[in-house]
Amino acid sequence: MSLSELGWDKQWQSAFKPYRAKGWVPARLIRESPINYGAMIAEDEEIDAILCGKLWHDAACDADLPAVGDWVAVDLGGENRPHVIRALLPRRTCFLRKMPGNSSQAQVIGANIDCVAVVTDAGTDFNLRRMERYFMLISRSKAKALVLVNKSDLYPLEQSQQAAAEISALWADAKVHVTSATRGEGLKVLKKFLRKGETLCIVGSSGVGKSTLVNQLYGDDWQWTGEVNETTGRGRHTTTSRELVLLDQGGMLIDNPGMREIQMWTDEETLRGSFADIAALATNCKYANCNHRMDDGCAIRAAVEAGELERGRYENFLNLENEIAALKKRAEKRQMAVERWAKRNSVKARNLADRIQLERDERGDIS
Numbered sequence: 336m337s338l339s340e341l342g343w344d345k346q347w348q349s350a351f352k353p354y355r356a357k358g359w360v361p362a363r364l365i366r367e368s369p370i371n372y373g374a375m376i377a378e379d380e381e382i383d384a385i386l387c388g389k390l391w392h393d394a395a396c397d398a399d400l401p402a403v404g405d406w407v408a409v410d411l412g413g414e415n416r417p418h419v420i421r422a423l424l425p426r427r428t429c430f431l432r433k434m435p436g437n438s439s440q441a442q443v444i445g446a447n448i449d450c451v452a453v454v455t456d457a458g459t460d461f462n463l464r465r466m467e468r469y470f471m472l473i474s475r476s477k478a479k480a481l482v483l484v485n486k487s488d489l490y491p492l493e494q495s496q497q498a499a500a501e502i503s504a505l506w507a508d509a510k511v512h513v514t515s516a517t518r519g520e521g522l523k524v525l526k527k528f529l530r531k532g533e534t535l536c537i538v539g540s541s542g543v544g545k546s547t548l549v550n551q552l553y554g555d556d557w558q559w560t561g562e563v564n565e566t567t568g569r570g571r572h573t574t575t576s577r578e579l580v581l582l583d584q585g586g587m588l589i590d591n592p593g594m595r596e597i598q599m600w601t602d603e604e605t606l607r608g609s610f611a612d613i614a615a616l617a618t619n620c621k622y623a624n625c626n627h628r629m630d631d632g633c634a635i636r637a638a639v640e641a642g643e644l645e646r647g648r649y650e651n652f653l654n655l656e657n658e659i660a661a662l663k664k665r666a667e668k669r670q671m672a673v674e675r676w677a678k679r680n681s682v683k684a685r686n687l688a689d690r691i692q693l694e695r696d697e698r699g700d701i702s
């Protein structure tokens with residue numbers, strides 16, 4: 336693989352010049368987590384990278400921070416030194432949406448994307464008012480617009496076609512197509528939006544078939560969809576974080592979580608709720624502050640060793656707990672950065688700090 340397959344071209348190359356001189360390398364971000372980023376560099380290599388403090392401090396809001404799809408300059412680390420993101424290249428396009436709730440903060444859904452595909456259906460998800468809002472966001476992003484009226488196998492063809500016609504009537508710039516992701520029907524149109532180096536960002540409500548579409552285009556199952564998820568036992572798998580995938584036939588896709596899921600994994604209460612058996616065992620641990628890992632007299636570990644609690648479930652619980660702790664740390668770090676920044680620019684910063692607190696309250700997590 337070469338960088339050009341990731342969308343790298345002459346224009347990016349010239350924007351990158353000053354960073355090349357510093358010995359940094361270009362990378363495209365394919366994943367975000369609370370603590371770091373996944374990035375692709377040349378030669379098909381995937382790395383984990385952290386953000387340098389300066390980018391943290393200089394960002395006035397979340398949307399200024401690197402996001403999936405961004406091109407960045409990475410200072411490659413070594414044995415005991417992490418790879419560090421030193422600079423963010425100016426975005427050509429950026430699909431933003433407002434954070435849920437009353438917050439006025441923007442959230443990056445995909446950077447440097449060529450096209451946004453909104454997935455919907457002709458039944459329960461069909462909503463022209465919501466589609467208008469999507470169109471507003473897409474037109475601001477500078478990316479092209481595509482709408483897929485999916486699950487056509489579930490409805491009479493005329494119903495899907497009628498829905499497509501009504502959506503088309505809203506905005507002439509949008510290309511609208513009828514598809515069935517499970518049957519692989521109508522997906523050929525996507526080829527036009529997935530030429531080498533091009534990125535398609537897939538959005539839409541939860542359950543409309545975004546991941547199923549990605550899986551169809553990816554070939555084999557890249558991500559769980561639909562069926563029961565064995566680890567969490569939840570009824571259906573939902574995409575929990577944004578991710579950019581490269582297709583063998585060229586082009587890239589960004590799969591997104593549906594609206595409902597964005598909040599789920601940040602919430603400690605939900606974790607305890609869905610692992611009620613483990614939470615109950617924890618009350619029998621010897622120490623109240625037991626970390627359920629190496630501590631003496633841990634009732635949870637004892638249950639695993641006695642074969643009463645499935646190891647996979649236990650490990651998943653610990654992983655999720657880690658994620659939440661990392662997120663909390665990140666929020667604290669951000670708070671610190673904001674406070675430092677506040678000394679320089681008190682009014683703006685106060686607004687920002689308020690907004691961050693508001694978002695936290697909305698998510699019901701942390702602090």
Ligand SMILES: Nc1nc2c(ncn2[C@@H]2O[C@H](COP(=O)(O)OP(=O)(O)OP(=O)(O)O)[C@@H](O)[C@H]2O)c(=O)[nH]1
Pocket residue numbers: 485486487488489514515516517518539540541542543544545546547548559560561562572573574575591592593594596
């Ligand atoms: N009948 C039918 N079912 C579909 C189609 N596309 C997806 N589904 C089903 O709809 C359910 C949800 O699909 P997903 O692909 O996980 O939906 P998603 O949009 O990724 O959902 P989130 O990740 O929660 O945002 C699964 O059971 C799929 O099998 C389709 O074209 N026809």
Ligand SMILES: [Mg+2]
Pocket residue numbers: 545546547573574590591592593
């Ligand atoms: Mg999904």
Ligand SMILES: [Zn+2]
Pocket residue numbers: 617620621625626627628630632633634635636
């Ligand atoms: Zn314990």
